[in-house]
Amino acid sequence: MAEDEAASGKKLISASDVVGHASRKDCWVVIHGKVYDVTKFLEDHPGGEDVLLHASASGDATEAFEDVGHSTSAISMMNNYLIGSIKDYVPPSASEATTVGGNDVPPNFRRMPQKKGPPAPNTFLDFLLPLFVLGLAFAAWYYLTFIAKA
Numbered sequence: 001m002a003e004d005e006a007a008s009g010k011k012l013i014s015a016s017d018v019v020g021h022a023s024r025k026d027c028w029v030v031i032h033g034k035v036y037d038v039t040k041f042l043e044d045h046p047g048g049e050d051v052l053l054h055a056s057a058s059g060d061a062t063e064a065f066e067d068v069g070h071s072t073s074a075i076s077m078m079n080n081y082l083i084g085s086i087k088d089y090v091p092p093s094a095s096e097a098t099t100v101g102g103n104d105v106p107p108n109f110r111r112m113p114q115k116k117g118p119p120a121p122n123t124f125l126d127f128l129l130p131l132f133v134l135g136l137a138f139a140a141w142y143y144l145t146f147i148a149k150a
């Protein structure tokens with residue numbers, strides 16, 4: 001896919017070239033190996049310009065972008081800002097290395113907190129509480145049926 005974009009006139013950009021484009025006047029973000037110039041979009045971004053600036057400075061905004069769960073219309077908007085693809089892109093999940101391309105690339109220091117993962121396992125209390133209520137109901141029934149009537 002990255003190759004398709006490259007073939008359709010978008011340039012190949014090395015990871016180190018992305019460094020230095022993380023300001024309000026010049027902001028690039030890397031998402032799934034593609035480079036987007038979002039300078040003109042900063043003010044209009046519904047998520048705010050600060051998140052874009054942070055994502056830009058982090059070197060690779062893929063995880064942050066995915067964590068937000070952008071809508072399909074947001075994803076189709078991205079094409080308006082596409083300027084190229086990262087040369088020899090290594091997805092952040094494919095390598096645990098903190099650098100994206102070379103040693104001159106800043107580490108991906110800002111990762112959104114992971115909201116994913118298995119749901120919390122049932123605790124013992126989850127079983128104990130209904131059992132307790134059942135016991136209480138039984139005790140009340142027993143009292144009313146056998147003891148109170150006597």
Ligand code: HEM
Pocket residue numbers: 029036038045046047048051052055061064065068069070071072073074075077078081
């Ligand atoms: C070219 C890149 C991007 C485009 C075109 C874009 C577009 C949008 C759009 C249209 C929305 C409104 C909600 C939706 O339709 O999903 C949105 C919300 C948001 N975006 Fe982005 N976005 C981009 C990159 C990023 C990045 C890199 C981050 C990094 C964290 C980010 C964080 C957010 C946040 C936090 C919201 C608010 C979500 C909410 O309030 O529910 N976006 N974005």
